[in-house]
Amino acid sequence: MFVDKVKVYVKGGDGGNGQKAFRREKYVPLGGPAGGDGGKGGDVILEVDEGLRTLLDFRYQKHFKASRGENGRNKGQHGANAEDMIVKVPPGTVVIDDDTGEVLADLTHHGQQVVVAKGGRGGRGNMRFATAANPAPDIAEKGEPGEERYLVLELKVMADVGLAGFPSVGKSTLLSVVSKAKPKIAAYHFTTLSPNLGVVEVGDGRSFVLADLPGLIEGAHLGAGLGHQFLRHIERTRIILHVVDMAGSEGRDPYEDWVKINHELEQYNLRLLERPQLIVANKMDLPEAKENLKAFREKIGDKYPIYPISAITGEGIKELLFATADLLDTLPTEPYIEEVEHEERKIYKSEAKEEQEFTVHKENEFFVVKGEKIEKLFKMTDFNQYDSVQRFARILRKMGVDEALRNLGAKDGDSVRIADYEFEFVE
Template identity: 55%
Template sequence: MFIDEATVYVKAGDGGNGCVSFRREKFVPFGGPDGGDGGKGGDVIFRASSRKSTLIDFKYKPHIKAARGVHGKGSGLHGKNGEDKIVLVPVGTLIYDKEDSSLIADLDCEGAECVVAKGGRGGRGNARFKSSTNQAPRTFEEGEKGEERTLRLELKLMADVGLVGFPNAGKSTLISVVSNAHPKVGDYPFTTLEPSLGVIKVDEENSFVIADIPGLIEGAHKGSGLGLRFLKHIERTGVILYLIDYLGFKEKSPIEIFATLKAELYQYNPELLNKKQIIALNKIDLESDESKIKKVEDEIRQKSDLEVYSISAIRKKGLKKLIWRLNELILKSREEKNEN
């Protein structure tokens, strides 16, 4: 099950209490204070890991606590610090404070981590309070409480290419043919109910990740269909690939489909249209007249002002040229990102 949002309560460990103790040794009737300090409470740390691909763990374990510090002991023995609680989350996880919706961290690379709740400081034992005027203090400190808070987690997939299109455009077929992904494929709307990632190997030196975003429909930015929930996954991509059915969809022509998809992306986030974009006209194997294909291709190219590639995912036709062009755009996108 793909879970890309979760709410979780985190509680860092409390600090251990300081100890009240006095030296009890033979021939030392008035031993001084020797109470040790309490240990620090453990932190709760979230760490990005490629071993995780969903936030489903938090559905079954919504409460996370770190260990408390051990209390101080006599003979000047300090309590052991509480063990930190390290929680692995998928790369691309955003962490928000649920109370004020402020962004705490964006764990956008392998190994990135954030302390989301700090453990409490250990309390001081009575040995710390000895002074010239108080040789036998019975004063000690309790450990501080560890931080606690409720977090909202949101996962945005880390991919180079975001594949968008209407239901039945052939996205799952395309991604299964060109990558190592194996999404569910079927001839009915909304076959794909969750995003999937595929790695496309271009050559010995180049590869990129493509995200199959579940089919959009008109009104997706308002929550219609599956769109609103999954549009966010396009935000991290460097290139948007529109996959359009050559035969159209529900009385919409290919150019009308493109206009609708573009409008949905704009309504959700206008900045999405600043990304590099390219169009693939799919299912050309269903048309025997090459001139008709070229006519549709030229119309889309003219009205969209974007590059258009005619392909047949199921027949593996035109894919190599498309993949090479996508790789070129991705490399440019990465260069521009590094410059900024």
């Protein structure tokens, strides 16, 4: 089963909790704090494995959560960092953030990696909070939560040559003749529902990977038929073999077929028309094929080379393969990859201060405080420790949360909600 698009959930490991401990040894009555930091949570990393050809495995496992870091220990010992989670993907995988639609990575080479969910840092032990004013702090942090997100993985087949054309023009038959691939072949449209790959041996020691892709129809760039499923894969090919039913066996005009398919390629991605294209005039063994080919050549001119063949009888196939291999030798070996442009941004101190770190609004009888920094601080605070609660309150006061609540009308005893928890506003 060929799977070329999946949605998965990834979460980096949480950081380990910091330890609250004190040095207790004989003859050392005032040993001081000795709680170590927690370890870092594991990252979720996607890595290319050239042995994979499909995203089928992600049909059965869609959640990937890295391990959390080890908690800190007494005697100043830090917890161990968690191991990263390596998730194998096939070459040609495009990683997209499901919420924003941003392309995070385009993975093409064996061993290439990208971190898609970072693990949280370990919480600090009470050794980190010791000061001259408070030499024995009774406070330790919880581990930072790891990043989490939904990803869409799209596979674009990595092939040297792609077969393009309307349904039932003979693409699958051609692949089966020139390689050992065994695609499904039948006398109805859309027999090929997913890409088939075959290695073609030219005969002089050269070879290339040929992809038989699902047939196109009008409106494919808008998703009609199997449009997007097909066009996604042809983006990677270095050469397009445009297969045309030169006999017009289904009542269509060969030239109009060629024009319509090129229009779909142009509408989907203008750069596809810049790709080298060889026209394969198939079904030359049928009546009217020679007359149609003559008219076709007059309309096309000399812009594209035309190779008359018959996939059934084998006529002209050898010349086509040699021409394809010769053209590949003149092209870069790297696959075509759309570069993702990231806008360069600079943040100056004056601008950073003006950035709003939180929002405050009222819902019924509750005052609701929201903000990524505040919610992260909340999750890393141990509310069973008095000193930790006081530190949490001091940080909120310093950020201006108290003042914002007062300006909104909060009074002593009013309920304030942060995340899923409720607090009482105290003047």
